[in-house]
Amino acid sequence: MHTKENSCCCSFDDCKLTTEWLLSMTRHRPKIAIVCGSGLGLLAETASNKQDVRYEDIPNFPVSTVPGHEGRLVFGHIKGKSCVFMQGRFHLYEGYSLCKVTFPVRIFKLMGVETIIVTNASGGLCQDFKVGDIMVIKDHINLPGFAGQHPLCGPNDERFGIRFPCMSDAYSKALRKLALDITTELGYSNFVHEGVYCMVSGPNFETIAEARMLQILGSDSVGMSTVPEVTVAKHCGLRVLGLSLITNKVSLDYSREEKVNHEEVLQISKMRAEMLKNVLITFIARCHQVETINTNYPNAV
Ligand SMILES: O=P(O)(O)O[C@H]1O[C@H](CO)[C@@H](O)[C@H]1O
Numbered sequence: 211m212h213t214k215e216n217s218c219c220c221s222f223d224d225c226k227l228t229t230e231w232l233l234s235m236t237r238h239r240p241k242i243a244i245v246c247g248s249g250l251g252l253l254a255e256t257a258s259n260k261q262d263v264r265y266e267d268i269p270n271f272p273v274s275t276v277p278g279h280e281g282r283l284v285f286g287h288i289k290g291k292s293c294v295f296m297q298g299r300f301h302l303y304e305g306y307s308l309c310k311v312t313f314p315v316r317i318f319k320l321m322g323v324e325t326i327i328v329t330n331a332s333g334g335l336c337q338d339f340k341v342g343d344i345m346v347i348k349d350h351i352n353l354p355g356f357a358g359q360h361p362l363c364g365p366n367d368e369r370f371g372i373r374f375p376c377m378s379d380a381y382s383k384a385l386r387k388l389a390l391d392i393t394t395e396l397g398y399s400n401f402v403h404e405g406v407y408c409m410v411s412g413p414n415f416e417t418i419a420e421a422r423m424l425q426i427l428g429s430d431s432v433g434m435s436t437v438p439e440v441t442v443a444k445h446c447g448l449r450v451l452g453l454s455l456i457t458n459k460v461s462l463d464y465s466r467e468e469k470v471n472h473e474e475v476l477q478i479s480k481m482r483a484e485m486l487k488n489v490l491i492t493f494i495a496r497c498h499q500v501e502t503i504n505t506n507y508p509n510a511v
């Protein structure tokens with residue numbers, strides 16, 4: 211966390227420098243950013259006119275340290291729309307501050323992105339969910355935020371957004387409806403749900419008592435990412451869609467023998483990425499048709 215004394219590690223000037231560097235490296239001017247969750251990097255495969263930039267070459271950018279997160283930006287076109295994919299995201303448990311974790315979101319904003327699609331792998335807590343299902347994120351619980359681990363803690367820079375952003379509509383209702391309509395059109399409705407995603411810091415998976423608590427709190431799935439990115443995106447006036455792939459069922463019962471592990475998460479992500487990709491392609495082609503109101507937008511950059 212950054213405080214007044216220990217000022218932000220990613221200032222507006224840092225963001226500007228990185229943005230200008232990227233704009234000088236590519237002719238792409240993306241309007242849509244896609245954050246690829248664990249094992250979901252292949253969502254970028256369908257893009258045409260691709261250009262990759264490795265995180266380690268980008269000034270001020272963190273680097274990916276988690277298997278299943280390739281560590282590059284991929285610029286390209288999907289159905290004629292200019293997009294940027296984050297093939298690999300950053301997590302709190304990697305040792306990055308939430309300011310660093312969410313740094314790319316502000317870069318996208320400054321580059322001219324208007325809509326961000328965040329994807330992730332998560333564990334299903336809702337008993338109706340099956341492994342391989344897609345959850346359109348309706349809302350989230352920012353559990354680390356309750357304990358002061360929050361990307362917007364510290365001095366607020368009004369050039370990004372307001373001090374007290376509204377989060378009750380973090381996930382655009384109109385974009386959620388479009389995503390759900392598309393899944394129905396594609397014949398996927400039997401394995402698509404809407405639900406509440408809960409972020410924990412990780413890196414361990416949940417104990418059974420913790421999982422039961424999260425379920426009682428109203429969480430339908432749990433993961434270790436997404437919420438900081440969405441919070442910062444909403445703060446700076448981006449439109450947000452969140453798609454979560456249920457890669458495992460979280461144990462809520464002491465008699466269950468299955469033990470979750472990251473390899474299984476990656477395996478299921480890769481198996482179901484094709485389905486998620488089909489949803490994404492159609493969504494990208496059509497999301498400009500949907501108007502949304504971001505309540506924090508008036509003061510955004
Ligand atoms: O949220 P993404 O990046 O998809 O990754 C999820 O998968 C990892 C655990 O297997 C954790 O990092 C969890 O957050």
Ligand SMILES: Nc1nc2[nH]cnc2c(=O)[nH]1
Nearest residue numbers: 331332333432433434475
């Ligand atoms: N915390 C958490 N993160 C996940 N990412 C994928 N599956 C899980 C899970 O069961 N728990």
